Amino acid sequence: MTGATVALLDSMDAVARIERARAEARQRRRLATWGYGALFIGLVLLSAWVSDFSPATLAAGLPRIGEYFSLILPDLRADRLFADSETEGSLAYWMYRLDEWAWLLFETANMAAMATLGASAVAALLAFPAARTVSPSPWLAAAVRRFLEICRTVPEIVFALIFVWAFGVGAFAGILAIAIHSAGALGKLFAEVVENADLRPVDGVVASGGTWVQAMRFGVLPQVLPNFASYALLRFEINVRAASVIGFVGAGGIGQELYKVISFNYYEEVSAILVLIILVVAAIDLASERVRLGLIGAAR
Structure with missing residues (x-):
């Protein structure tokens, strides 16, 4: 071979x-x-x-959902559509409490804005000690991360129930509830952004004799600030929806009014409020999305 x-x-x-x-x-x-x-x-x-x-339960319940939606749909008529609020079948008759609902929607948006602003500030402060790459101590990073987990694990509506019991019915309880939950969620996102930052500027600040706080302020913050703002805007969109829900437990805003009309079976008012909430949330989503994309583009 x-x-x-x-x-x-x-x-x-x-x-x-x-x-x-x-x-x-x-x-x-x-x-x-x-x-x-x-x-x-x-x-x-x-x-x-x-x-x-079970599929059987789902099949039995679907017709009832359709029945409920048929009840809340307004009885609008083409020949009376633009008549005054006294004329049944007109848009004005359907939205006869528009001024009150508009104010409650404004209150809801302000609740979300205040909660997001406070949560963003707390999350930005906690993100640096929570980031493993820059935290002064692994134990401190672990402790801060566990605290943020607790904040975001408890739903907003549970916090709202607690704060309504403590502070009474109103928007203040809703702001606190949304802010605590949002601080936990944003803190995690902000910490991950910090962990992905370039650490060479930090080394430069430390080599120049700077403290840890100065290293974070001048070495990391300028890198991560656009992403912080982008995540905060995204959270604001989420919080507008959350603020509409926690009103069900007396935490203010349009949700409190929506719960009332659902409880009393004011069917057409239910659909009117839902349409207004959808329009406001959609407008806020579109506006904040444009701002967020602008910030991302500027960062790049």
Whole structure:
């Protein structure tokens, strides 16, 4: 057997081994896929059983949802659409309390703005000790992160119930509830932004004799500030929706009025308030999105 033949056989043997290894790897991936797929389906079925979910219940309830929506739809008529508020079937008749609702929507937006502003300030302060790359101590970073987790784990509506009991019914309780939850959520996002910052400016400030606070102020903050503002605007959009919900427990804003009209079955008023909330939230989303994209573009 010549050397060329031996080399050819060795090469064929190596190719065969590679093919066998590839086939075994494919088989393992296939088995893992089927195994995880079966586990996922099992968990879904277990969740459905624990939560009493069933297709029959869903099918029975869907017609009732349609019935409710048919009740809240306004009885608008083309020939009276633009008549005065005394004429049934007109837009003015449907929105007969527009001035009151507009003020409550303004209060809701202000609740969200105040809560977002306060939460952003707290989150920005806590983000630096929470960031593992720049925190003065690993223990401090872990402690701050656990505190932020507690703040964002408890839903806003639970905080709102507590603060309504402590401070009474009104917007103040809602602002505190949204602010605490938002501080936890923004703190995590801000800390991750800080961890991705370039640390060379920090080294320069420290080498010049600067303190840790000065290193954060002049070495990190200019890098991360546009992203901080972008996340804060995104959170403001979320908080407008949250402020509309926590009013259900007496925390002020349009949500309190919405809960009242739902409770008393004032069907057409329910749809009027919902339409106004959707329009306001959409307008705020569009405006803040433009600002956020502008900040991201400026940062780049």
